[in-house]
Amino acid sequence: MKRWLSKNLIKIYAFLAFVYLFIPIAYTMAFSFNDAGKSNLTWRGFTFKNWQNPCGAPEVCTALGNSLKIGFIATLIATALGTMIAFALGRHRFRGRSTVNLLIFLPMATPEIVLGASLLAMFLNLGINPGFWPTVIAHVMFCISFVVVTVKARIASLDPKLEEAAMDLYATEVETFRRVTLPLVMPGIFGAALLAFSLSFDDFIITNFNSGTLTTFPKFVYISSARGIPAQANVIGSSMFLIALAIVLVGQFVSSRKNRV
Amino acid sequence: MAFVAAISKRSSTVRGIKRPSTPYLLLIPGLSWLAMFFIFPLFTLASTSTQTAPEGADTGTYVQTFRLANYIDAFVASREQFLRSIIYALIATLLALAISYPLAYAIAFKSGKWKNLLLVLVVAPFFTSFLLRTIAWKQILGNEGPVVTVLRTLHVLGPQSGLTASAFAVVTGMTYNFLPFMTLPLYASLERIDPRTLEAASDLYANGLTTFRKVTFPLSLPGVVAGTLLTFIPAAGDYINATLLGNPKTKMIGNVIESRFFEIVDYPTAAALSFMLMAAILILVMAYVRRAGTDELV
Numbered sequence: 001m002k003r004w005l006s007k008n009l010i011k012i013y014a015f016l017a018f019v020y021l022f023i024p025i026a027y028t029m030a031f032s033f034n035d036a037g038k039s040n041l042t043w044r045g046f047t048f049k050n051w052q053n054p055c056g057a058p059e060v061c062t063a064l065g066n067s068l069k070i071g072f073i074a075t076l077i078a079t080a081l082g083t084m085i086a087f088a089l090g091r092h093r094f095r096g097r098s099t100v101n102l103l104i105f106l107p108m109a110t111p112e113i114v115l116g117a118s119l120l121a122m123f124l125n126l127g128i129n130p131g132f133w134p135t136v137i138a139h140v141m142f143c144i145s146f147v148v149v150t151v152k153a154r155i156a157s158l159d160p161k162l163e164e165a166a167m168d169l170y171a172t173e174v175e176t177f178r179r180v181t182l183p184l185v186m187p188g189i190f191g192a193a194l195l196a197f198s199l200s201f202d203d204f205i206i207t208n209f210n211s212g213t214l215t216t217f218p219k220f221v222y223i224s225s226a227r228g229i230p231a232q233a234n235v236i237g238s239s240m241f242l243i244a245l246a247i248v249l250v251g252q253f254v255s256s257r258k259n260r261v
Numbered sequence: 262m263a264f265v266a267a268i269s270k271r272s273s274t275v276r277g278i279k280r281p282s283t284p285y286l287l288l289i290p291g292l293s294w295l296a297m298f299f300i301f302p303l304f305t306l307a308s309t310s311t312q313t314a315p316e317g318a319d320t321g322t323y324v325q326t327f328r329l330a331n332y333i334d335a336f337v338a339s340r341e342q343f344l345r346s347i348i349y350a351l352i353a354t355l356l357a358l359a360i361s362y363p364l365a366y367a368i369a370f371k372s373g374k375w376k377n378l379l380l381v382l383v384v385a386p387f388f389t390s391f392l393l394r395t396i397a398w399k400q401i402l403g404n405e406g407p408v409v410t411v412l413r414t415l416h417v418l419g420p421q422s423g424l425t426a427s428a429f430a431v432v433t434g435m436t437y438n439f440l441p442f443m444t445l446p447l448y449a450s451l452e453r454i455d456p457r458t459l460e461a462a463s464d465l466y467a468n469g470l471t472t473f474r475k476v477t478f479p480l481s482l483p484g485v486v487a488g489t490l491l492t493f494i495p496a497a498g499d500y501i502n503a504t505l506l507g508n509p510k511t512k513m514i515g516n517v518i519e520s521r522f523f524e525i526v527d528y529p530t531a532a533a534l535s536f537m538l539m540a541a542i543l544i545l546v547m548a549y550v551r552r553a554g555t556d557e558l559v
Contacts, residue, residue, distance in 0.1 A: 010363050010366060010367045010371060011367055011371060013363045013364070013367070014363060014364050014367035014368070014371075017360055017361075017363070017364040018364075018379075018382060020360070020437075021382070021383065021386050021437075021440065022386060023397075023401065024386070024389075024393075024394045024397035024398055024401065024437070025385075025386045025389055025394070025397075027397040027400070027401055028389055028393050028394070028397050031397075031400075041400065041405070042405060080290075081290050081291035081294055082291060084287040084288070084290060084291055085287065085288055085291040085292070087287055088283075088284040088285075088287035088288045092283060092284035092287075093284075094281070094284040094285065100288060100292065103292060103295055103300075104295075106299070107295065107299050108491075108494075109490070109494055109542065109543065109546060110494075110539055110542075111494060111495065111497060111498020111499075111515075111538055111539065111542065112495065112498055112499075113498045113499075113500065113515045113518050113519065113535065113538070114306075114498065114535040114536075114538060114539045115299070115302075117306065117518060117522060117531060117532065117535045118302035118303050118305060118306035118532075118535065119298060119302045120522070121302065121305045121306050121309045121528065121532060122298075122301060122302040122305040122306075124528075125305055125309075137298055138298070140294060140298075141294060141295065141298040141299050144291055144294065144295060148291075198387070198388060202387075202390055202391050204391060204392060204501060205498075205499075205500070205501070205515075208519075209522070217390065218390055218391065218392050221390060221392040221393055221396065222392055222501075225392070225396055225505060229393075229396060233393065234393065237389040237390050237393040238389065240388055240389060240390070241385065241386075241388045241389045243388075244385070244388035245381070245385050245388065248381050248384075248385075249378075249381065252377050252378075252381065256377075
């Protein structure tokens with residue numbers, strides 16, 4: 001018994017860590033089925049009502065729509081800009097490399113509240129009102145670094161021999177990039193886009209500073225937390241969890257199938 | 262022979278096409294974005310931080326007077342929250358490390374074919390909203406929640422005392438919310454360790470503990486450094502956990518900056534505090550990275 005325990009101690013520990021990780025998720029999901037009425041604080045009975053009518057609580061879906069719109073636009077721009085920087089850093093030698101590395105690292109080492117406050121200070125100085133586009137601009141700014149780091153890691157893991165082989169087979173530089181390099185880096189770009197979207201969708205602090213009266217989903221949750229969050233917010237939170245999980249699992253399945261061939 | 266010559270000639274022209282301007286063209290759009298919306302705002306913030314309100318002006322109107330004493334005033338007024346932010350963030354980082362290291366170790370070395378699935382499960386909780394998770398903790402630890410009910414029945418807690426609205430709840434929330442930032446870099450560095458180095462250690466008569474202390478842990482150090490930084494930085498600037506799970510006595514520097522900005526409309530103090538927070542974090546990070554001896558962070 002004692003031997004078994006010491007042998008499996010780390011597995012038990014990991015299992016407990018997973019339980020800890022999933023407690024609030026289980027709670028959020030359970031309370032999405034709560035027949036809550038106005039405040040979703042105590043259990044009042046099981047119902048599918050919230051899932052059948054996720055837009056039932058006023059403003060939930062407006063907020064969700066804003067978050068999705070901001071997330072998509074910011075992800076698109078940040079992924080494009082970040083991938084270009086990652087290729088420059090991963091595939092080229094040039095002067096000023098370490099400065100670029102520092103510039104990419106700094107936004108990640110800066111607390112969100114400083115990023116949010118400084119952007120708002122600039123917008124106010126320039127006479128620009130906070131709102132939709134200032135929020136998009138802010139989200140692109142803090143997502144770029146994460147895209148660069150993710151894509152750069154993927155580029156660094158590639159075997160340079162594959163590209164050399166393509167060139168030896170008379171592919172031009174453009175062809176090599178389009179038919180060899182880019183497809184190999186694609187999973188990294190896709191992962192970076194997913195990361196950027198989830199960072200943008202979940203952001204509260206920077207958004208709170210730069211969105212003015214526009215409500216995003218996290219902002220809606222924050223504002224309504226004082227008087228009780230409608231169960232529909234739990235429905236949306238749970239759906240986001242399930243959708244993201246499905247995307248990641250399908251991605252894993254596809255890539256493991258590809259590796260087998 | 263001609264074939265070889267053709268290849269070498271071709272590859273030399275391919276190298277020749279590679280213009281030295283390409284990397285700069287790739288960098289310009291992204292770096293301009295960062296220059297305009299990250300670097301430039303920091304200068305605006307610096308300029309705001311030394312402004313003062315002119316006599317009899319409306320709220321929110323400030324003029325540049327280069328008053329550096331703003332920094333001293335701001336620090337004196339909120340040094341308590343400053344110190345608290347650093348301490349809470351440090352405790353949360355250490356707790357996150359204690360939870361994440363064995364977890365990352367188990368996934369990297371003990372999970373076999375379940376590795377990828379477990380890795381997904383580490384990240385998965387973080388797809389539900391950060392705020393929903395924090396509010397879930399608030400209700401789980403709340404006075405009507407299961408934890409307090411059980412603890413009160415067991416007489417661990419008195420009938421009047423609870424767990425939320427306390428420093429304990431704030432630190433718990435921070436530990437939970439930044440956990441994947443710790444686990445993923447740890448996993449990445451542990452996974453890179455060649456199992457043969459561990460075998461070599463045991464061949465040289467090192468027991469489990471010695472192997473860990475002399476081989477595994479030193480090799481995972483880059484992950485420890487990256488993970489602690491990625492946890493500490495957002496934790497120190499956070500104010501959501503303190504707002505939702507704390508009480509007026511657990512306010513952090515983020516709360517002060519936020520309320521100076523939006524409630525008191527005191528932009529100069531908010532700006533000065535933001536700068537001091539950034540400086541404090543950068544100094545701590547630099548000192549820590551230098552001690553840990555890893556330069557390549559990104």
